[in-house]
Amino acid sequence: MIKETFNLFLSQQQQDTLRNDDQNNRSNEQRSESERQTHAAETVQAHWRGYQTRTENVRNHHPVVHILDKLRSQQFQSSSSPTIRERMMQIVKEFSESSALSLTAYLHFLRDIEPIIGCCLEIRYLIAQQGLLRLFFILMKCCNRSGPSTILLSKVLTILQFFTVKHDLTVKLIEKTEHIKDFTMLLLKFYQNNGHEIFEQLCFLLQLIVKDDQARRKLRANRSFTEAIEYIYKRIFNKLILEDEKHRQQARSTPKQPAKLTHRRTIVLNQTTTLHPTPKSMRSLAEAQNENYAKNIFSIEQFMRIFYSD
Numbered sequence: 001m002i003k004e005t006f007n008l009f010l011s012q013q014q015q016d017t018l019r020n021d022d023q024n025n026r027s028n029e030q031r032s033e034s035e036r037q038t039h040a041a042e043t044v045q046a047h048w049r050g051y052q053t054r055t056e057n058v059r060n061h062h063p064v065v066h067i068l069d070k071l072r073s074q075q076f077q078s079s080s081s082p083t084i085r086e087r088m089m090q091i092v093k094e095f096s097e098s099s100a101l102s103l104t105a106y107l108h109f110l111r112d113i114e115p116i117i118g119c120c121l122e123i124r125y126l127i128a129q130q131g132l133l134r135l136f137f138i139l140m141k142c143c144n145r146s147g148p149s150t151i152l153l154s155k156v157l158t159i160l161q162f163f164t165v166k167h168d169l170t171v172k173l174i175e176k177t178e179h180i181k182d183f184t185m186l187l188l189k190f191y192q193n194n195g196h197e198i199f200e201q202l203c204f205l206l207q208l209i210v211k212d213d214q215a216r217r218k219l220r221a222n223r224s225f226t227e228a229i230e231y232i233y234k235r236i237f238n239k240l241i242l243e244d245e246k247h248r249q250q251a252r253s254t255p256k257q258p259a260k261l262t263h264r265r266t267i268v269l270n271q272t273t274t275l276h277p278t279p280k281s282m283r284s285l286a287e288a289q290n291e292n293y294a295k296n297i298f299s300i301e302q303f304m305r306i307f308y309s310d
Contacts, residue, residue, distance in 0.1 A: 106139075106152060107151060107152050107155060110152065110155045110156065110159065111155065113159075114155070114158065114159055117159055117162050118162050121165070121166070124162060124163055124166075124169055125168070125169070128163065128168070128169055128172040133160075133163070133172055133173065133179075134176075136156050136159065136160060137178070137179055137182050139152070139153075139156050140153055140156050140157075140182060140186060141182055141185075143156075150198065153198060154197065154198060154201060157198070157201040157202065157205055158201070160173065160205055161204075161205055161208060164205070164208035164209055164211075164212075167212055167214070170208075170209055170212045170215050171212070171214060171215055171218075173209055173215075174209060174215055174218055174219060177222075180219065180222050180224075180225050181224070183202070183206065183225070184224060184225050184228045186198075186202055187199070187202055187203075187228060187229070187232055188228060188231075188232065190202065191232045191235070191236060191296055191300075192235070192236075192239075196292045196295045196296050196299070199296050199299060199300075200295065200296070200299045203299035203300050203302065203303045204299070204302075204303075206219075206303050206307075207302055207303045207306055210303070210306050210307050211306060216306070216307065216309075216310070219307070220307070229300070229303075229304065229307070232300060233297070233300055233301075233304065236293055236296050236297045236300065237297060239293050240290070240293050240294065240297060243290050243293065244290075247290075
């Protein structure tokens with residue numbers, strides 16, 4: 001009896017010991033799993049904090065940051081030199097009364113601000129937000145003379161191309177009806193001009209603008225702009241057809257030369273020097289005009305292909 005009781009007691013003690021060991025092992029496993037999860041979370045957080053720190057350091061120590069900090073901290077009111085806004089307002093004010101020689105000074109100013117606008121996107125946003133885009137359009141409207149004025153207009157169109165890289169800036173270019181009207185007047189003015197460079201630049205700038213869906217819808221909703229585009233295209237196309245027909249009639253009416261005669265190019269000597277005359281090939285005015293019309297219709301077709309893409 002005593003032996004059985006003693007064996008039962010030992011068995012009970014052994015079961016309790018096994019149960020306690022099992023509970024301890026389970027608790028240790030749970031604690032180890034929790035520690036592993038905590039360690040993994042701390043490792044991920046450490047890597048993320050390191051990534052954020054490195055990114056912030058790269059952003060804060062970029063060379064452009066120092067330049068922008070100096071621009072933001074600059075006290076423009078206490079400075080004796082004029083700001084960009086004041087300088088451009090002065091240009092617009094004096095432009096209508098200026099001579100062809102003084103236009104070169106304004107051209108130098110635009111050449112100075114072109115790399116600044118092209119390199120810094122923030123400055124483009126500042127120009128758009130402060131209404132300085134209007135001054136570029138005023139300059140374009142005043143460019144009604146030849147020579148340096150045409151070069152100035154080309155430079156303004158080049159600068160405006162920098163504002164087509166972002167949606168917000170692109171919309172600013174046609175935000176006002178006056179801006180669309182200015183584009184329309186320039187197209188109507190230069191499509192029949194002898195030089196095709198300005199018209200090509202205008203079409204390329206408009207092509208960049210209408211790549212934005214919202215800008216394309218707004219321009220297509222402007223009736224005067226769409227009518228002007230269709231009118232210009234028809235006029236250039238009809239001019240090409242007419243010139244081609246004239247060329248064919250002239251070719252039919254011109255008697256053919258005998259086969260034995262050799263064709264020689266007509267040349268004229270450059271009279272700048274009599275010692276070493278330079279031959280210059282003669283080129284008819286009709287051929288030059290046809291080439292300009294062909295380039296103009298190619299430019300406007302490139303624009304219309306995107307303008308009517310929907």
